[in-house]
Amino acid sequence: xxxxxxxxxxxxxxxxxxxxxxxxxxxxxxxxxxxxxxxxxxxxxxxxxxxxxxxxxxxxxxxxxxxxxxxxxxxxxxxxxxxxxxxxxxxxxxxxxxxxxxxxxxxxxxxxxxxxxxxxxxxxxxxxxxxxxxxxxxxxxxxxxxxxxxxxxxxxxxxxxxxxxxxxxxxxxxxxxxxxxxxxxxxxxxxxxxxxx
Amino acid sequence: xxxxxxxxxxxxxxxxxxxxxxxxxxxxxxxxxxxxxxxxxxxxxxxxxxxxxxxxxxxxxxxxxxxxxxxxxxxxxxxxxxxxxxxxxxxxxxxxxxxxxxxxxxxxxxxxxxxxxxxxxxxxxxxxxxxxxxxxxxxxxxxxxxxxxxxxxxxxxxxxxxxxxxxxxxxxxxxxxxxxxxxxxxxxxxxxxxxxx
Numbered sequence: 001x002x003x004x005x006x007x008x009x010x011x012x013x014x015x016x017x018x019x020x021x022x023x024x025x026x027x028x029x030x031x032x033x034x035x036x037x038x039x040x041x042x043x044x045x046x047x048x049x050x051x052x053x054x055x056x057x058x059x060x061x062x063x064x065x066x067x068x069x070x071x072x073x074x075x076x077x078x079x080x081x082x083x084x085x086x087x088x089x090x091x092x093x094x095x096x097x098x099x100x101x102x103x104x105x106x107x108x109x110x111x112x113x114x115x116x117x118x119x120x121x122x123x124x125x126x127x128x129x130x131x132x133x134x135x136x137x138x139x140x141x142x143x144x145x146x147x148x149x150x151x152x153x154x155x156x157x158x159x160x161x162x163x164x165x166x167x168x169x170x171x172x173x174x175x176x177x178x179x180x181x182x183x184x185x186x187x188x189x190x191x192x193x194x195x196x197x
Numbered sequence: 198x199x200x201x202x203x204x205x206x207x208x209x210x211x212x213x214x215x216x217x218x219x220x221x222x223x224x225x226x227x228x229x230x231x232x233x234x235x236x237x238x239x240x241x242x243x244x245x246x247x248x249x250x251x252x253x254x255x256x257x258x259x260x261x262x263x264x265x266x267x268x269x270x271x272x273x274x275x276x277x278x279x280x281x282x283x284x285x286x287x288x289x290x291x292x293x294x295x296x297x298x299x300x301x302x303x304x305x306x307x308x309x310x311x312x313x314x315x316x317x318x319x320x321x322x323x324x325x326x327x328x329x330x331x332x333x334x335x336x337x338x339x340x341x342x343x344x345x346x347x348x349x350x351x352x353x354x355x356x357x358x359x360x361x362x363x364x365x366x367x368x369x370x371x372x373x374x375x376x377x378x379x380x381x382x383x384x385x386x387x388x389x390x391x392x393x394x
């Protein structure tokens with residue numbers, strides 16, 4: 001692997017394992033085997049390297065998000081994205097950075113995270129609008145707000161799973177919101193028929 | 198303030214500002230003004246002090262949770278707890294610890310967080326069961342799962358707000374789930390009347 005890529009990979013791993021504050025340029029050099037001269041050539045500061053590592057984590061996240069905008073029934077896409085296999089005890093490499101004390105106070109380090117979340121939000125809004133248009137969700141629900149709700153369920157589900165060291169709460173949280181979405185479908189012809197009886 | 202309390206307060210502040218890894222016993226002594234002898238008398242290790250600080254943060258969180266179990270209409274209690282004023286950009290002092298790399302790998306440090314979340318979950322399950330019993334939520338919704346969903350919305354809402362440095366996504370996420378809960382009410386007499394027309 002090229003030195004630049006190797007440094008980025010290693011920084012991403014170390015930020016994941018130890019957080020930003022606790023990762024030194026020396027740690028990155030020792031694990032990657034890249035020399036000091038090459039490191040400072042590519043990344044003059046630890047912060048520059050951290051930005052590149054965050055951009056890489058964001059790039060890993062986005063292909064899955066594009067599935068929200070794929071073909072097929074909108075509620076089926078919502079279910080597929082919510083329920084796709086995720087390592088609940090590892091959490092989200094992007095979202096977790098908001099809890100790193102030095103990252104959350106640095107607008108430059110937060111910027112890739114903010115951009116990624118804005119893109120995920122856009123994907124959710126589109127599929128939720130499509131679900132409303134398809135008569136799968138009540139028209140009085142607001143897709144913009146609901147998109148934040150669904151993102152929060154996933155991000156918060158990781159927090160619950162890690163606290164209990166059990167993926168159960170993560171799965172319960174996402175299954176619960178899926179059941180709520182289904183319960184928030186407009187009354188079907190079937191229901192109307194039953195109620196009219 | 199007594200030295201023991203002062204050490205706990207200071208550790209809580211420093212873990213909040215810098216995380217666990219980046220807080221040294223010396224930092225705690227310098228900020229608290231408590232001497233080394235007294236510190237090691239109360240807390241032989243940094244980890245002992247961190248457990249006490251986490252227990253204190255949990256104790257701060259729990260009074261609000263008891264409101265879920267108060268008098269009055271269950272849905273009104275759900276709304277009041279979801280929408281109570283919270284500092285979205287600061288996040289949850291308890292939940293955030295799950296993202297601290299050294300805390301999340303240490304069962305002793307995670308234990309107070311896990312216990313707190315189990316207690317909050319219990320509070321949510323009770324009020325959600327009461328809402329189902331009062332005819333405010335459909336009987337096919339599962340209070341155990343839904344309790345995890347609502348906790349995840351709050352914990353994840355903080356992540357979204359911090360990423361964007363804007364409390365908006367936190368408020369959108371919790372308002373969105375409240376709207377979903379309302380949309381998941383059983384069909385009312387009114388609806389039935391309209392549909393029967």
